[in-house]
Amino acid sequence: MTYRGEMTEPLGARIRRLRTGRGWTQRELAEPGYDRGFLAKVETGSRPPSEEMLAYLAQRLGLTVDELRFGRPPGIAEELRAALDEGYRDLEQGRIAAAEERFASVGKQAAGYHLDDIECYARFCQAEVKWQLFDVSGAQEALEHAEELAGAAPPWLRAMIVHRWSGCRFQRGDAGTAIARLEAELAAGPADPDAELCLLTALIHPLVEMGGLHRARRAAEAGRRLARAATRPDFVARFHRQASQVWQATGHADRADEDLTEACRLFASAGFDRDAARCRWARGYLLRHLGRLDEARAELTAARDQLAAIGADEGFAGATLELAEVRLRQGAAAEAASLVSAVRDLLSRDVESLGEATSLLGQVAQAQGDPETATRLLREAFEIQTTASLHGAAVSTALRLGDALRHRGHLDEAIEAYRRGLESAAGAE
Known part of the structure; x- marks a missing residue:
């Protein structure tokens, strides 16, 4: 994508181009504020213009000082900002490659025009691509790159x-x-x-x-x-x-x-398909907790499919994990395990999801009559959650772990698991 303007043109050459484009002589542009000879030196680059002269020439040419200084065509800031807004909608609707190309192009041009606020927005949009692809480290790095220009944003x-x-x-x-x-x-x-x-x-x-x-x-x-x-x-x-x-x-x-x-x-209404699908994922989560499992399954399946179609890896993984929880509660333990396995690599990028997935696989093992594996996985999930200070999830996992140990006859270990769950509950506030 190419926008108007010549970002590498020397200032003097730019003044000359703008002057001749209007059919003016050096005298016509320079007077009455400055003489023709001084303007000639400015145009050849042998003398830089003062701030006062730059403001004078910009006013004569019908431009702002920064439009003249940086070669910004009138209206370019609004044009670039609109391009980023359009690119963001592309991203929300799954056109990731097109969005990424637009963000990079606008960011480069904004830098050339010294439009720090728009370059910051372009950098943020590039971070959003990483976020959508569930590249958490890449997203954080890109956000920190954007924050370098946040003072102008x-x-x-x-x-x-x-x-x-x-x-x-x-x-x-x-x-x-x-x-x-x-x-x-x-x-x-x-x-x-x-x-x-x-x-x-x-x-x-x-x-x-x-x-x-x-x-x-x-x-x-x-x-x-x-x-x-x-x-x-x-x-x-x-x-x-x-x-x-x-x-x-x-x-x-x-x-x-x-x-x-x-x-x-x-x-x-804003055309934000990715976020609308994430709402369906959240509603499926709500329906599961209300015990309306058939409705939850339908909502989560729709959300998962929509998020997959637009390349939203983080949302796709989360909705799939939630769907697995529903299928486990509906008695389909093998299907639940298969759903988690299909997105395990994605889930490992997010500590919260990794802990939840590990806990769920522990519950699957318990439902399939493998108490030893269930206990091991629930322990692992509890450690992930407590290390990350996810107290609410850790309490639930501790209860499941304690129950699993108690059913195996390991009463002392079960009591210890319950005790640690209480510690997590106390650390919540």
């Missing part, structure tokens, strides 16, 4: 970079750092409602998974108030999707379903 973009960066840290098992970064940004006072809503949204999931339900609920309640003033529908939609997790965890299933329905509507 609008508040919503700075917040979204922190949002994703914290998500990467959480997926790599560093929930404490993820939460600390988000809370520090919030304490600093985000510049607008969109930015604050974005940061609160990012805070909810790690708090819930660490067992901090009271803090997560405060974040959700604050986010609900902010959503009324926010201007970005995608940010409001992400908030509703995450808030549903709080209401489900606190026993408000109807409220959770309302939030998911609204999130899906907003994402669909």
Whole structure:
């Protein structure tokens, strides 16, 4: 993709080109502020123009100073920004290669035009490609590259970079750092409602998974108030999707379903297919916890297929894992094990998913009459979850491990497993 403009043209040559393009002589451009001879030296590059002269020439040529200085065609910033927005929709709809090419092209041109805010946005979009492909390390590195230019970025973009960066840290098992970064940004006072809503949204999931339900609920309640003033529908939609997790965890299933329905509507209206499919995944999770297993299976199957079709590896792996949980509860242990095995490599990139998958395989082994394997896998899952401070999941795994040990007659080990589960519960808040 090529945009207007010549980014390597010397300033003097650019002034000459713009002048002759208008049919003006050097005298006509220079006077009355400057003489023709001085302009001639500027055009040949033998004398640099002062800031005052540059402003004068820009005004005479009908340009801004930076348009003249950097060779920016009028309107190029809006054109490049619109190209990134279009590329982001490509990414959401599964056209990953086209999106990645667009992001790289716009980023290069923005750098040439010294448009730091747009280059930052392009770098963020490149990180989103890594995120969608479940390359957590690559996404974090790209986000840190984007953050080098965050000082020029609008508040919503700075917040979204922190949002994703914290998500990467959480997926790599560093929930404490993820939460600390988000809370520090919030304490600093985000510049607008969109930015604050974005940061609160990012805070909810790690708090819930660490067992901090009271803090997560405060974040959700604050986010609900902010959503009324926010201007970005995608940010409001992400908030509703995450808030549903709080209401489900606190026993408000109807409220959770309302939030998911609204999130899906907003994402669909924006053409964000990836995020709309993730809402279906979240709704399948809700339905499983409500015991509506047939409905959960249908919703999760649809979500998994949609996420696979658009190349969203992280969502595909998560929806498949959740579908495996449903099939296990429906008595199809072998199918559950097969589903997990099919995405095991993807799940290993995310500590939370790896712990959940390992626990699920332990439950499968128990259902298939292999208590020794079940015990080993449940121990492994518990260690993964406690190391990552995933207290809520660790408590559930400890209970399963204790029960498995008790049924095998290992009472002392069962008591120890229950004790460690209680310690995880105590560490939740």
